[in-house]
Amino acid sequence: xxxHGKKYVEAAKLIDSEATYESLEAIELVKKTATAxxxxxxxxxxxxxxxxxxxxxxxxGVVVLPHGTGKTKRVLVFAKGEKAKxxxxxxxxxxxxxxxxxxxxxxxxxxxxCVATPDMMAEVxxxxxxxxxxxxxxxxxxxxxxxxxxxxxxxxxxxxxEYRLDKAGQIHAPIGKVSFDAEKLNENLRTxxxxxxxxxxxxxxxxxxxxxxxxxxxxxxxRVNTASYR
Numbered sequence: 001x002x003x004h005g006k007k008y009v010e011a012a013k014l015i016d017s018e019a020t021y022e023s024l025e026a027i028e029l030v031k032k033t034a035t036a037x038x039x040x041x042x043x044x045x046x047x048x049x050x051x052x053x054x055x056x057x058x059x060x061g062v063v064v065l066p067h068g069t070g071k072t073k074r075v076l077v078f079a080k081g082e083k084a085k086x087x088x089x090x091x092x093x094x095x096x097x098x099x100x101x102x103x104x105x106x107x108x109x110x111x112x113x114c115v116a117t118p119d120m121m122a123e124v125x126x127x128x129x130x131x132x133x134x135x136x137x138x139x140x141x142x143x144x145x146x147x148x149x150x151x152x153x154x155x156x157x158x159x160x161x162e163y164r165l166d167k168a169g170q171i172h173a174p175i176g177k178v179s180f181d182a183e184k185l186n187e188n189l190r191t192x193x194x195x196x197x198x199x200x201x202x203x204x205x206x207x208x209x210x211x212x213x214x215x216x217x218x219x220x221x222x223r224v225n226t227a228s229y230r
Contacts, residue, residue: 007035008035008218008219008220011032011033011034011035011219011220012033012220014029014032014033015029015033015220015221015222017220017223019223020223020224020225020226021222021223021224021225022224022225022228023186023189023190023212023214023224023225023228024182024183024186026214026222026223026224027042027182027185027186027189027214027222028182029222030042030178030214030215030216030219030221030222031178031182031185031216033216033219033220034178034216034217034218034219035218035219036216036217036218036219039070039177039178039179040177040178040216040217040218040219041069041070041071041174041176041177041178041216041217042174042175042176042177042178042180042185042214042215042216043172043173043174043175043214043215043216043217044171044172044173044174044175044189044192044212044213044214045170045171045172045211045212045213045214045215045221046170046171046193046196046209046211046212047168047169047170047210047211047212048165048169048170048171048196048204048208048209048210049169049204049205049206049207049208049209049210050165050169050201050203050204050208051169052165052166052167052168052169054203056201056202056203057201057203057204058165058201059163059164059165059171059196059199059200059201060141060142060162060163060164060165060199061141061142061162061163061195061199062141062142062143062160062161062162062163063160063161063163063191063192063195064155064158064159064160064191065159065160065161065175065176065188065191065192066159066184066187066188066191067159067176067180067184067185067187067188068158068159068176069159069161069174069175069176069177069188070174070176070177070179070180071174071177072157073112073113073156073157074093074094074110074111074112074113075091075092075093075094075111075112075113075114075115075153075156075157076092076093076094076095076096076100076111076113076114076115077092077094077095077114077115077116077149077152077153078096078097078100078101078114078115078116078117078120078123078124078138079095079097079115079116079117079120079149080097080117080119080120083117083147083149084096084097086149086150087115087149087150087153089150090149090150090152090153090154091153091154091157092115092149092153093111094110094111097120097123098123101123101124101126101127104127104130104131105126105127105130109134109136111136113136113144113156114131114136114137114138114144115138115144115145115146115149115152115153115156116138116144116145117145117146117147117149118145118146118147121138121145124137124138142162143155143160161173161174161192163192163195163196171196173192175188175189175192175214176188178216189214189224190229193209193212193229194229196209197209197229197230208230209226209229209230210226211223211226212224212226212229
């Protein structure tokens, strides 16, 4: 059993661990119980009624949160020629081809997301082990292998996040910062859950949205009533 500090213990008293709250109330409790000296992230954990061991029940995708996550992501784009110019114009932080591949092979990782045009993937594939191990490999399902680099970069900068089912059958994702207005956090949460509902595998049986909980980086979690999302 993990031991928590005095501030956490006091904050946890404000949340009934046995209760479920309407989403806005849960978010307001999370904001109230965030006691760290930095602007904590607000995170959501969703337990889904799927079997993560079965390929036909995998849940993975991307969604653009209407109010972003509060974190500006550094975007690296692997592209050549006109597509490289488009990526730069769209606001990519780093753009290149063989030079960037070589830089990464030398141990450089000052970026958060990778985008690649399809014609670059044969070369980018050489970084499979390096990028894959860090969850940074461009992927068509995540919209990061595309010729529309302008859209890809702009969406990432605007607050696009990727969600993926873990081995425990849960989705973990950030929905903003404690400093965000509660209504904006609530809109981000609803946008994410609606995306998860759309991503429901045909093979999933029974209750799909089992549990939703929101918490701050250092604070206790509040369970959300899932009924309004079903």
